[in-house]
Amino acid sequence: MKMFKKLLRQIPEAKYYLAIIIVIGSVAGSLIIWQDYNLSYVVSGVFLDARHMQQVWPPLLLLLTIILIRALLTWGNTWLANRLAGRLKINMRARLLTHIFSAGPAYTRGERSGELINTIVEGVEALDPYFSQYLPQAFLSCIIPVVIFFVVLRTDLPSGIILLIMTPILLFLMAMAGMMAGAETKKHWSALSVMSAAFLDAVQGLTTLKLLGRSEEQASEVQRVSDDFRQTTMRTLRIAFFSSFVLEECATISTAIVAVEVGLRLLIGNMSFFTALFVLLLAPEFFQPLRLLATKYHAGMTGSVAVQRIIEILETPAPIDTSLVIEHGSKETMEPTPFTWDTIRLENISYSYDGQRHALHDVSFQIDAGLKIALIGPSGAGKSTLVQILLRFIDVDEGSILVGDQPLQDIERATWREQVAWVPQHPYLFNATIEQNIRLGCASATMEQVVEAARSAHADEFIRHLPQGYQTIIGERGARLSGGEAQRISLARAFLKQAPLVILDEVTSYLDAENETQILDAIIHLQQGRTILVIAHRLRTVLDADQIIVLDKGRLAARGNHRTLLQESKMYQQLLMSYQTTERMDREG
Numbered sequence: 016m017k018m019f020k021k022l023l024r025q026i027p028e029a030k031y032y033l034a035i036i037i038v039i040g041s042v043a044g045s046l047i048i049w050q051d052y053n054l055s056y057v058v059s060g061v062f063l064d065a066r067h068m069q070q071v072w073p074p075l076l077l078l079l080t081i082i083l084i085r086a087l088l089t090w091g092n093t094w095l096a097n098r099l100a101g102r103l104k105i106n107m108r109a110r111l112l113t114h115i116f117s118a119g120p121a122y123t124r125g126e127r128s129g130e131l132i133n134t135i136v137e138g139v140e141a142l143d144p145y146f147s148q149y150l151p152q153a154f155l156s157c158i159i160p161v162v163i164f165f166v167v168l169r170t171d172l173p174s175g176i177i178l179l180i181m182t183p184i185l186l187f188l189m190a191m192a193g194m195m196a197g198a199e200t201k202k203h204w205s206a207l208s209v210m211s212a213a214f215l216d217a218v219q220g221l222t223t224l225k226l227l228g229r230s231e232e233q234a235s236e237v238q239r240v241s242d243d244f245r246q247t248t249m250r251t252l253r254i255a256f257f258s259s260f261v262l263e264e265c266a267t268i269s270t271a272i273v274a275v276e277v278g279l280r281l282l283i284g285n286m287s288f289f290t291a292l293f294v295l296l297l298a299p300e301f302f303q304p305l306r307l308l309a310t311k312y313h314a315g316m317t318g319s320v321a322v323q324r325i326i327e328i329l330e331t332p333a334p335i336d337t338s339l340v341i342e343h344g345s346k347e348t349m350e351p352t353p354f355t356w357d358t359i360r361l362e363n364i365s366y367s368y369d370g371q372r373h374a375l376h377d378v379s380f381q382i383d384a385g386l387k388i389a390l391i392g393p394s395g396a397g398k399s400t401l402v403q404i405l406l407r408f409i410d411v412d413e414g415s416i417l418v419g420d421q422p423l424q425d426i427e428r429a430t431w432r433e434q435v436a437w438v439p440q441h442p443y444l445f446n447a448t449i450e451q452n453i454r455l456g457c458a459s460a461t462m463e464q465v466v467e468a469a470r471s472a473h474a475d476e477f478i479r480h481l482p483q484g485y486q487t488i489i490g491e492r493g494a495r496l497s498g499g500e501a502q503r504i505s506l507a508r509a510f511l512k513q514a515p516l517v518i519l520d521e522v523t524s525y526l527d528a529e530n531e532t533q534i535l536d537a538i539i540h541l542q543q544g545r546t547i548l549v550i551a552h553r554l555r556t557v558l559d560a561d562q563i564i565v566l567d568k569g570r571l572a573a574r575g576n577h578r579t580l581l582q583e584s585k586m587y588q589q590l591l592m593s594y595q596t597t598e599r600m601d602r603e604g
């Protein structure tokens with residue numbers, strides 16, 4: 016119930032839809048009493064009181080009208096429920112995606128992508144039967160039987176008492192079924208998430224697994240989790256079918272008891288035929304909502320587990336700004352915002368992912384506009400964390416970052432990100448056309464500007480040789496491009512964005528000579544007139560830098576230019592030696 020309230024808080028309009036569905040459902044459900052009343056009147060009038068057609072014509076007409084109204088109300092309710100479910104799914108998927116984008120890579124790195132995808136696809140899908148069937152039925156099961164009970168009680172006290180005795184037994188059985196199904200559905204959901212994650216891992220890591228000769232082990236792991244999933248599915252379905260069967264039987268027996276009691280009293284002349292027939296018609300209707308609820312129980316349980324996970328994701332603290340930023344993508348314009356700065360000062364910043372170990376500790380340095388800063392350090396030194404902070408995917412725990420005189424945290428994320436272009440080591444390319452991929456740098460750019468950016472990134476030539484040029488679809492993650500080509504598309508995005516600060520994670524993987532020359536050339540071109548912060552992996556980049564920042568185990572180990580660091584920093588000397596060795600090995604193949 017708590018989760019349900021939280022979900023309704025996320026989607027307020029669902030409340031109104033649900034209220035209308037429940038009101039219409041209650042009216043349609045209650046009309047059955049009137050319908051049964053008229054039916055009993057007509058049947059007892061014709062068979063026992065030998066009434067003529069003219070005498071029963073008005074109640075018969077009324078009966079047909081009620082049946083028609085009920086049919087219309089039920090149809091309208093189904094339409095409304097499906098509409099609510101459809102809107103809800105679209106809304107929820109958008110919210111989840113926006114939230115995950117907003118929480119940024121620091122969040123997704125700590126989660127299994129397969130599990131997140133499962134929640135966005137399957138979890139949101141499970142909201143459909145939950146909202147359109149289970150929830151309205153759960154409410155109607157509380158309303159309609161109560162109304163029918165009071166009508167039966169007023170019409171015939173003994174039958175009312177039988178219903179009163181049978182109801183707690185039925186409710187107890189439902190509660191038992193609910194408890195068993197609840198625990199099993201949770202297991203079922205987590206087995207589904209584990210299976211989705213395992214499949215995604217296996218597909219994404221296919222090349223690595225094949226090369227290491229481990230594909231069979233991974234296949235048997237996938238087989239194992241699939242088997243787990245099959246078993247939990249079977250268990251959940253067994254419970255669902257069994258509980259549905261028990262409830263069905265209990266409702267049938269209860270109706271039969273009322274029928275026997277009414278039949279006996281009718282025989283001994285203790286009851287009128289009209290009352291007996293009316294009570295007999297109402298008794299199954301009393302149990303009908305609960306029976307229907309039992310058939311929707313499984314969908315309801317799956318939905319409520321999915322709701323829990325969805326709320327958990329949505330409640331993960333995320334930055335206030337929910338702008339959608341993909342790599343260095345700016346949202347709208349190429350126009351520079353009226354916002355200038357000449358320095359970025361990092362003052363004693365610290366950050367920890369888990370609240371225990373510092374990924375960055377007490378780091379201070381300054382980035383002057385127009386200069387090229389190289390960031391170096393051994394693996395795990397905190398370079399990527401620093402970049403994540405500057406891209407505002409995470410905020411510092413301690414210390415401050417001043418852009419000019421303004422604290423970075425006070426600048427709206429979207430405004431700040433318009434100032435920054437990010438060229439990662441492994442750029443993410445979407446399964447879209449080349450033009451659309453470059454255009455992520457600036458949505459409103461003209462085609463000429465896109466081509467110009469591609470030309471500056473030395474990408475135009477190879478693009479023109481592709482079958483459909485700029486309109487070629489490049490496959491998931493740019494599967495149909497080489498590493499160097501993907502890198503040049505990413506650089507074209509950065510050119511298109513025209514941001515004053517470029518953050519660059521230099522390519523380390525081996526590129527062929529032509530690709531390497533073109534990329535280095537493009538980077539040099541990109542650096543002109545801009546401030547550059549580069550996670551350097553090449554000797555030449557380090558030597559070219561105006562300032563070098565050396566990080567080690569999250570701390571600032573040294574800073575200065577090449578000449579001073581060579582004399583003063585042992586760490587720097589060691590890093591230079593390791594760069595030299597790597598590059599020599601690369602050259603020697």
Ligand SMILES: Nc1ncnc2c1ncn2[C@@H]1O[C@H](COP(=O)(O)OP(=O)(O)OP(=O)(O)O)[C@@H](O)[C@H]1O
Pocket residue numbers: 121124125368369373374392393394395396397398399400401
């Ligand atoms: N999402 C995360 N959750 C928890 N710890 C993390 C996370 N990302 C990084 N870390 C830890 O923070 C520290 C700094 O990592 P970071 O990725 O910033 O280093 P790096 O210098 O970029 O390393 P590399 O050169 O290998 O990419 C490491 O100890 C790493 O294990």
